[in-house]
Amino acid sequence: MPHANCRRLVVAVMAALIPQAGMAQTQLKIFDAHLHYNQEPAAFYQLDQVLEVFRRNHVAGIIANSRPNKGTHELVDAKAQGLLVVPFIRPYRTRADVSDWSTDPSIYDLIESEYRRGYFRGIGEFHIYGDAADRPLVRQTVEFAAARDLYLLAHCDEVALEILLGHHRDAKIIWAHTGFSTPLPRVRELLQRHPALMGELSYRSGITDDSGRLSEEWRQLFQRHSDRFLIGSDTWINERWYGYDRIIAGYRAWLADLPEAEARRIAHGNAERLFGAKLE
Numbered sequence: 129m130p131h132a133n134c135r136r137l138v139v140a141v142m143a144a145l146i147p148q149a150g151m152a153q154t155q156l157k158i159f160d161a162h163l164h165y166n167q168e169p170a171a172f173y174q175l176d177q178v179l180e181v182f183r184r185n186h187v188a189g190i191i192a193n194s195r196p197n198k199g200t201h202e203l204v205d206a207k208a209q210g211l212l213v214v215p216f217i218r219p220y221r222t223r224a225d226v227s228d229w230s231t232d233p234s235i236y237d238l239i240e241s242e243y244r245r246g247y248f249r250g251i252g253e254f255h256i257y258g259d260a261a262d263r264p265l266v267r268q269t270v271e272f273a274a275a276r277d278l279y280l281l282a283h284c285d286e287v288a289l290e291i292l293l294g295h296h297r298d299a300k301i302i303w304a305h306t307g308f309s310t311p312l313p314r315v316r317e318l319l320q321r322h323p324a325l326m327g328e329l330s331y332r333s334g335i336t337d338d339s340g341r342l343s344e345e346w347r348q349l350f351q352r353h354s355d356r357f358l359i360g361s362d363t364w365i366n367e368r369w370y371g372y373d374r375i376i377a378g379y380r381a382w383l384a385d386l387p388e389a390e391a392r393r394i395a396h397g398n399a400e401r402l403f404g405a406k407l408e
Contacts, residue, residue, distance in 0.1 A: 156383065156391065157407050158376060159189040159212075159399035162330045169369050181209050181369070185376045186214070186387060188212060188407035189292075189399055191302075191360070193281065197222040197242055200220060204247060211408045214248035214399075216281055217242040219269070226255055230263045238271060250402060252281025255305055260284025260371040261288035266329055276317030279402070281328070286310055286318065293322055302326045302358065309333045312345050319353050326398070330362035342385035354390035358398055366368065 165178060173181070182190070189212035192200040200215045217239055219229045229235045242248060251273050256266060261284065273280050274296040282292055283304040293299055304305065306315060306327035312334070319325055331336065335346050342350075359379050363369050383391040396407050 132187070147297070154188060154282060156187045156380065157396045158186055158379070158397040159358065159407065160187050160361050160376075161302065161328050161358035161399055162191055162192040163360045163365050164218075165192065165194045165203055166364065167194075167196065167199065169366055170199075170323070172366055173369050175202055175206060178203075178369075179206065179211065179374050182208075182211055185373060187287045189214065189396065189405070191216055191250070191281065193218040193250075195222070195225070201245075204408065212403075212405050212407055214249050214405075215247055216279070216401050217248050218250050219254050229254060230260055230266050233265065234262075235247075236265060236268060236272075239269065243272075243276070250279035250281060250302075252285050252302070253283070255283045256288045256292070257285050259291070260290035267295045268316075270299050274298040280338065280376045286314065290316070291323075293325070300324050302328050304328050304360075305331045305362075306357075307332075314350055316349060316353070319356050326356055326358060326402070328358045328360050329391070329394075330360040336378075340378075340381055342382040345387070349395065350386060351392055354386070355398060355401075356394045357394050360396060 164316060169178070175256045176338050188210060190201045190203070191218040194200045194217055196359070197218055200218070203213050204215050218233075219235045219239055220236065225232070225235065235327070239251060251269060260266070266404070270280065270292055272278075279300045279302055279389070280292065281302045281304055283291065286294065286307055287300070289303060289307075292301055303325060306329055308331060315327065334343060337343050360369060361372055363372065383395055386394070400406055
């Protein structure tokens, strides 16, 4: 009978712990390091609706960058309780700027004008590939950022990444999507070669296996470099807003496969360190 009682006690304790562990994972604070409140969602997602999306997903911080920058201004001006907004200047006014920004001198004027608002912490997301990263305007943008201790959110391939990093020794780059599908040995090599480089994981392939669990390759990379990664939603089109709950749930699923300290660093701790702020 004593053994039976012990077994029942163990079962009861385990049953009590399981929902608590699940709740802890659900309540894990999230910093969304790749958030666009572009002009398109406005007709479908008013600002109060966007803030509610963050609240129900326990998103306590965001890197806000929008096309045009008006969306970022609105998120900053909202001063929403419990939401840290880290604004980045996006060098885009229209969709055409995505491909043309690096050859358009008026974009530098845009960057300077936005910076005078006094609250921006970075520049990007911007798109650049291959040798185009060596264009004078791109170099000027990197130098502008380095001189003002700003981060750069760069959507680029590894060739452009190396060029960007070479423009200034103090360049602080967040690699959007961590190269999409750059082989992990190469990602590891770049992280080791460039100690300030951070990787952002939206749309990044291969993180999970077919069952949705964290792949062993990525588990090993996070074990070594959990202090170098951020997660993001990349709400570049309306469909990403419609699927926001699913995107964040997907992150929570594989974060739960990591030791708690690693999961917290990737979910929000690294962003807190980079931007010198504590999430509520």
